Amino acid sequence: MSGRYGAVAETIRIEGTRILATLIRTVGDVQLAEDAVQEAALAALGAWPVTGVPPEPRAWLTVTARRKAIDIIRRERARGDKERDGSELLELRLDPLAPDDVVQDDLLRLIFTCCHPSLSPPTRVALALRTLCGLSAAQIAEVLLTTEVATTKRLVRARQKIKAAHIPYRVPAEADLPDRLPAVCAVIHSLYTAGHAPSEGEAAYDVDLCVEAIRLAELLHTLLPGQPTPTAVLALLLLTEARRPARVDESGEVVTLDLQDRSRWDQDLIARGVELLNDSLERSDRQADAYQLQAAIAAEHARVPSYTATDWREIVRLYDLLVQVSPSPASELARVVAIAETGEIDAALKLLDTIPPSSRRHAIRGELLARKHRYAEAVRELDQALDTAPPSHPERQHRERRRNYFQQLADEG
Structure with a gap:
């Protein structure tokens, strides 16, 4: 039953x-x-x-x-x-x-209403999860790392603002789509990121939230098939989702990219993601935006049979473009890792000093210092990474193991 x-x-x-x-x-x-x-x-x-x-x-x-x-x-x-x-x-x-075509128009109206620029980004995410995904206030609170009461109040204020400000329930004109689509795509990408890499909780990913984000990305691509950005977002999500089966082991522990069993990657999702990426690039005259660049990086990882076969210089080139198009601490940290994988560890360590401190930055710095056999310093960085992360961070056990391993090497040296 x-x-x-x-x-x-x-x-x-x-x-x-x-x-x-x-x-x-x-x-x-x-x-x-x-x-x-x-x-x-x-x-x-x-x-x-x-x-x-x-x-x-x-x-x-x-x-x-x-x-x-x-x-x-x-x-x-x-x-x-x-x-x-x-x-x-x-x-x-x-x-x-x-009829179905009218329903599709209504769905598109609803998506753009939920993601109207007059609403704050967290409110857009909350409203999208409520109205487009049908999640409860309690479920949304878990996604936004807040309380059910605060989420309920946010949703009520959002509905009141839509009504009071007379936010139009319509699809933007063709000329306005370039200005309005980024907010919609950002909501969908944020949903997937929240599920794929949660900042708290023991699970390494939230499958349900990832599925919801992909469903919305599929819907937006279906409704606007000629627009390159929604196509790129869907490509990125599918290429990322393809690796999900290999991201954790049987005990639920995080498996890093270099140790993942690539035979478990979903080749059908990879093939479709690459096809969508190529279609998106053709529609934008091969002038890549942030989503296309991220999808291209994911495709570069997906196309090789092993970690050692990765073309890290090509990935660095793509990250160079990404930090120019859409700079962020996350993309800058990923670029540092890629640079280190080309063998330029000293250059990577210097670049880390220009990036704001965070738990992830400390963890990356610890790994790079260990490659230089500076194990005591690596231990201190991992300690800081653990101290500045939530107690239930999904990578905590992995970082603890690495910290203990570096401590053992430091004691032996």
């Missing part, structure tokens, strides 16, 4: 997003639409495990959600809410089931 219930819940969650997108267009109110879809979902969860999922689940949920919306509007009018009139009820009764 639990498996059947889970399948029903997943169907409701996926179809509910499509229904929500259309219902928001109809009633013009995010909160009302969410409440109606939530009540329809509860009705489905009560009925479908007994009767089975209907042949047209979206139609069933759509009709039920409309009825729930009508009930909500009637209750509000009975309480004296004068903002709503009978036209909404009439439209809900008469509006036919939207």
